[in-house]
Amino acid sequence: MYKYDQYDQQIVDARVEEFRDQVKRRLAGQITEDQFKPLRLMNGLYLQLHAYMLRVAIPYGTLDSRQMRMLATIARKYDRGYGHFTTRQNIQYNWIKLSDAPDILADLATVEMHAIQTSGNCIRNISSDQYAGAAADEVADPRIWAELLRQWSTFHPEFSYLPRKFKIAVIGAEEDRAAMRLHDIGIQLVKRDGVLGGRIYVGGGMGRTPMIAPEIKDFVTADDLLSYVEACLRVYNRYGRRDNIYKARIKILIHEIGADDYRRQVEEEFAHVKSLGLDPPKAEFERITAMFAPPSFVAADTPATPFVSSEVETPASATGVSTALEANGDFQAWRAQNTAAHKQPGYAIVTISLKPTGGIPGDATAEQIDLMADLAERYSFDELRVTHAQNIVLPHVRKADLYAVWQALDAAGLAPANLDLISDIIACPGLDYCSLANARSIPVAQKIATRFADQNRQRDLGELKLKISGCINACGHHHAGHIGILGVDKKGTENYQLLLGGSGAEDTSLAKITGPGFDEDGIVDAVETVTNVYLAKRAEGERFLDTYRRVGMEPFKEALYG
Amino acid sequence: MDKCNTPLPLAGGAGGGPVADAPANPADSPSPNPSRKREGDRTEGDEPAVTLDAFLDSQTNATAVRLEAGDDARALLPYLDRIALVEVSFPTFRDGRGYSAARVLREAGYTGELRAQGDVLVDQMPLMKRCGFDSFAPQAEIDPATLEAALTRYENVYQKAADGRVPVWALRHG
Numbered sequence: 001m002y003k004y005d006q007y008d009q010q011i012v013d014a015r016v017e018e019f020r021d022q023v024k025r026r027l028a029g030q031i032t033e034d035q036f037k038p039l040r041l042m043n044g045l046y047l048q049l050h051a052y053m054l055r056v057a058i059p060y061g062t063l064d065s066r067q068m069r070m071l072a073t074i075a076r077k078y079d080r081g082y083g084h085f086t087t088r089q090n091i092q093y094n095w096i097k098l099s100d101a102p103d104i105l106a107d108l109a110t111v112e113m114h115a116i117q118t119s120g121n122c123i124r125n126i127s128s129d130q131y132a133g134a135a136a137d138e139v140a141d142p143r144i145w146a147e148l149l150r151q152w153s154t155f156h157p158e159f160s161y162l163p164r165k166f167k168i169a170v171i172g173a174e175e176d177r178a179a180m181r182l183h184d185i186g187i188q189l190v191k192r193d194g195v196l197g198g199r200i201y202v203g204g205g206m207g208r209t210p211m212i213a214p215e216i217k218d219f220v221t222a223d224d225l226l227s228y229v230e231a232c233l234r235v236y237n238r239y240g241r242r243d244n245i246y247k248a249r250i251k252i253l254i255h256e257i258g259a260d261d262y263r264r265q266v267e268e269e270f271a272h273v274k275s276l277g278l279d280p281p282k283a284e285f286e287r288i289t290a291m292f293a294p295p296s297f298v299a300a301d302t303p304a305t306p307f308v309s310s311e312v313e314t315p316a317s318a319t320g321v322s323t324a325l326e327a328n329g330d331f332q333a334w335r336a337q338n339t340a341a342h343k344q345p346g347y348a349i350v351t352i353s354l355k356p357t358g359g360i361p362g363d364a365t366a367e368q369i370d371l372m373a374d375l376a377e378r379y380s381f382d383e384l385r386v387t388h389a390q391n392i393v394l395p396h397v398r399k400a401d402l403y404a405v406w407q408a409l410d411a412a413g414l415a416p417a418n419l420d421l422i423s424d425i426i427a428c429p430g431l432d433y434c435s436l437a438n439a440r441s442i443p444v445a446q447k448i449a450t451r452f453a454d455q456n457r458q459r460d461l462g463e464l465k466l467k468i469s470g471c472i473n474a475c476g477h478h479h480a481g482h483i484g485i486l487g488v489d490k491k492g493t494e495n496y497q498l499l500l501g502g503s504g505a506e507d508t509s510l511a512k513i514t515g516p517g518f519d520e521d522g523i524v525d526a527v528e529t530v531t532n533v534y535l536a537k538r539a540e541g542e543r544f545l546d547t548y549r550r551v552g553m554e555p556f557k558e559a560l561y562g
Numbered sequence: 563m564d565k566c567n568t569p570l571p572l573a574g575g576a577g578g579g580p581v582a583d584a585p586a587n588p589a590d591s592p593s594p595n596p597s598r599k600r601e602g603d604r605t606e607g608d609e610p611a612v613t614l615d616a617f618l619d620s621q622t623n624a625t626a627v628r629l630e631a632g633d634d635a636r637a638l639l640p641y642l643d644r645i646a647l648v649e650v651s652f653p654t655f656r657d658g659r660g661y662s663a664a665r666v667l668r669e670a671g672y673t674g675e676l677r678a679q680g681d682v683l684v685d686q687m688p689l690m691k692r693c694g695f696d697s698f699a700p701q702a703e704i705d706p707a708t709l710e711a712a713l714t715r716y717e718n719v720y721q722k723a724a725d726g727r728v729p730v731w732a733l734r735h736g
Contacts, residue, residue: 031683038656155716234662
C-alpha cells in the first residue's frame with residue numbers, strides 16, 4: 001500500500017489548515033456562501049436536505065485497518081454511528097456540522113487521509129479495480145498508475161475550476177470491475193511487446209446523457225502518462241461548455257466535435273506538453289511500485305490463523321481444515337458467492353456484502369467498520385478495498401482462514417451471500433438525504449431485496465446487477481444496470497422508470513427504458529415480472545443480461561404492459 | 563468596485579522562486595527582475611488593453627491585450643515579443659479557462675505582465691500564480707494578511723507548472 005512521506009503529509013496537513021481558515025472566514029461572514037461553496041465542495045462537503053454531508057476520499061478504494069478504524073471513529077465522534085460507502089469507492093457521513101469539518105479533516109490527516117477533491121468541478125478521487133493486486137486476471141497493479149494520477153491531480157493549478165467534475169478510473173485486467181468506460185477518462189493497462197502501457201478512453205459518463213467512452217489512444221507508457229492526461233484536460237478546459245452545466249462534461253464535447261477531432265487536438269497539445277518535463281522520472285514510478293509489492297504470502301499448507309477480535313469473540317480453534325462446521329451450508333453458499341480467484345495459490349479474494357436484506361445499500365455501523373478493520377489486520381495483510389458496488393473487499397485471505405472470517409462476519413450481520421445477485425443493489429442516497437433527488441431510492445432497494453430474500457431464488461436468477469438512482473444524475477448507475485431503476489418526479493409524486501440491458505463491465509452497454517414508469521410498489525412488481533420473463537426465456541448458462549441481449553426488449557415489454 | 567483599480571503585484575513573476583521563499587508581505591517585496599516594474603504599471607493614461615480581435619485585426623502596435631474567457635490565447639503566440647501586458651478576464655471565479663490561457667502563454671515563453679482581472683478571489687490566487695499570473699486586478703478588495711497566508715501555505719506542490727516551483731517528485735529524486 002502507498003504510504004505518505006514527509007511531502008505528502010505536509011500537503012495534507014496544510015490542506016487542513018487552509019480549510020480551517022476558510023470555514024472561519026465563512027462563519028465570520030468574510031466570504032459569501034456562493035464563494036465558499038466551491039471551496040467546501042473541493043473538501044467533500046455538501047449541503048444536503050438535513051445537514052452537511054462529508055465525503056472522505058479513499059484513493060482507488062484502498063485502505064488499511066488503521067484508516068478503516070478512523071472511519072469508525074469519525075462515525076461515532078461526529079456522526080450518528082454509521083457511514084455510507086459510495087459508488088465512487090469513498091465513504092460519506094450524512095450528519096456533519098460545518099464547524100466540526102476542520103477537526104474531522106485533522107483527524108483524517110493523522111492516518112494519511114483527506115477529503116480533497118471528492119466533489120467540485122475538479123479532478124475527483126481516482127477510482128480503480130477493487131481486486132487490484134490480487135486478481136488472477138491482472139496485467140499489472142493499476143493502483144501504481146492511480147497513485148501517479150492522484151498526486152498529479154491534487155491541487156492541479158490549471159484544472160481545479162473545470163467546466164464540470166472529472167472522474168478518472170484505472171484498471172489492470174480484461175475484466176472491468178470499475179465501469180472504466182463510463183468515466184471521463186478510463187485507462188486500461190495492457191502489455192504490448194512486453195512493455196506496459198495504458199489504453200486511454202475519454203468521454204464516458206452516466207448522468208442525464210450517458211455515453212460510453214471511445215478509445216482515444218491505444219498505448220501510452222507510464223513515462224508519458226501525466227503529459228498525456230494533461231493534454232486531454234487542457235483541450236477540455238479550453239472548449240468545454242460553461243454556459244450550460246448539463247452540457248459541460250467532456251463527453252458532450254467529444255460527442256459534439258467527434259473523437260477524431262478531439263484526438264487530433266490532444267495529440268497536438270501532447271507534442272507541446274511533453275517538452276515541458278511534467279512527467280516524473282522512472283525512479284518515482286519505481287518508488288510507488290515498491291509500495292504496492294505483493295504481500296508475503298505463505299505456502300498453502302501452513303496452519304490457519306486464529307482470530308482474536310476486540311469486537312467479536314470467535315473460537316480460536318477454527319483450523320481451516322475441513323470440519324463438520326465447515327460443511328455448514330450458509331458458509332458454503334457464502335464462499336461460493338462472495339469469494340473470487342486470487343493470483344496466489346491458497347488465497348481468495350473476499351467480498352463483504354453491505355447489502356443485508358432490508359438494509360441500506362452501502363451503510364455500515366462503526367462497530368461493523370471496526371470489525372472489518374480487525375479482520376483485515378488479522379487475515380488480509382492489513383488491506384481493505386471499497387468497491388463501486390458499495391461493498392468491502394478483503395483482498396488477500398488464505399483459503400484456510402475463510403471459515404473463521406465468515407464466522408466473524410456472520411456474527412456481525414456482514415455475511416449476506418449475495419455478491420452480484422439481485423439483492424446486491426447499488427442505490428444512491430435518494431430523496432432520504434439528497435437535495436437533488438426526485439424520488440427515494442433506499443426504500444425501493446429495501447423492498448426489492450425483501451421480495452427476493454429467498455436465497456435459492458436469488459441464486460437461481462444468477463448474476464443480476466440492479467442499480468437505482470433517485471434522479472437523472474445517475475449516482476446509482478442505473479444506466480449500467482442489467483436492471484436499472486430511475487426515480488422521477490411525476491406531477492409531485494415519486495415515479496420509477498424501469499431500464500434493461502445496461503452493463504458497467506467490459507461489455508459496457510447502456511440500459512434502455514422499458515416504457516411508462518411505476519409507483520413504488522409497482523416497480524417492485526415490475527422487477528419481478530422481468531425476472532420471470534428471463535426465467536421463462538433463458539437458454540442454458542445465460543445470465544439475465546445475456547437473455548435480454550438475445551431476445552430483445554419486446555418480450556419484457558409485453559409482460560410489463562401487454 | 564472599479565474594474566480598473568490598481569493591479570496587485572506579486573513577488574516572483576514568471577519563473578520566480580518558490581512561494582516559501584517569498585518575503586512576508588508580497589506587496590512590499592522587490593521584484594526578482596528589477597528591470598520590469600509591475601507596481602504602478604497601469605495608471606491613468608497607460609495604454610489600455612485592446613481586445614484580442616482588435617489586436618489581431620488591425621495593424622495595431624498595441625502592447626497590451628485583454629483576453630476574454632472564451633478567447634484562445636494561442637492566437638497571441640506569434641506576437642509575444644512585442645506584448646508587455648496580457649490581461650486575462652475571469653468573469654466569474656468558476657470559469658477556469660483563464661488558467662489554461664496563462665499556462666499556454668508562459669509555456670510559449672511570454673515574460674511580460676500576466677494579469678488576472680475580474681472575479682479574482684484570494685482562494686484562487688495561489689493557483690493563478692502557479693499558472694503564471696504575476697499581477698492581479700480583483701474586483702473586490704483582498705485582505706493582505708489572508709492573501710499572504712494563502713500564498714505561503716503550501717510548502718510543497720505535486721506538479722511542475724509555470725511558476726518554477728520544484729515538484730515533490732523532483733525533491734524525492736534529486
